[in-house]
Amino acid sequence: MRRPRHLSLALTVWVIIAASMTPALAQPQQVRPGPALSAAKPEPRPVVPRPIPKPAIPPLPPPRPSEPAAPSSDAGAPQVPAVDAAALAACLKDLDARGGEATPVKLPDEASDAIADCAIPGPVRFARVRLPDGSAVTLDSPVTVRCTLALELADWIRDDLSAIATRHGAALAKLAGVGGHACRMRNNQTDAPISEHASGNAFDLRAVKLADGRVIELAHADAATKAVREEVRESACARFSTVLGPGADSSHVDHLHVDMRQRRGGFRLCQWTVE
């Protein structure tokens, strides 16, 4: 059987084209040896230990919100601890045992309406202190204060002021120009923080009167009474957290102010220049 001529020609052309397009197949490829390959056996690659992957560190939790700062006792309203009936009864019993004479009182509603923070924990009306010898030191008018302040005042009057008076020649008879609760801002300034007087935690005193008739004005510069006033100052600053007198500011040029304000870090103020 003969193939047709044109079919043989087409087959021949195809073979020529295929041979020209695939030289690799048609001819063996010559590979030139490179210098590296011409060396003897290649050195084995040093084995580098793979680092052990560390376990994934879980993401840290978001930081806790910082604790709210403790309210500064120098700003805003004073801290007024709650006092229940049992605590007040215990305080009154203590007060009586230490010679203090006071009666519980209920504040009039208008006081707490005027300024929201004008509330006294365990308010008492404090009037007198009995001394161990049977005499008494009387306030020229009773003051309304919190019972815990009345306790401290009773101790101050009996243990400190009375002893100072005795050292200077006469018994202590009376405290004059006293002040206690007052529902107002500090130094009577409307833009100031509320006063310790508003919560019954402060006491004002202008003079002490002795049994021999002497009147010692605490804020008056007077050489004759300076030694007494220096001792009063020392005793007040040792006992109360705040003592303000002449030299402190314009509001305390004519009397002595003491209070039991609690400040951060136990900070105390003793500002009274005795002249």
Ligand SMILES: [Zn+2]
């Ligand atoms: Zn005062």
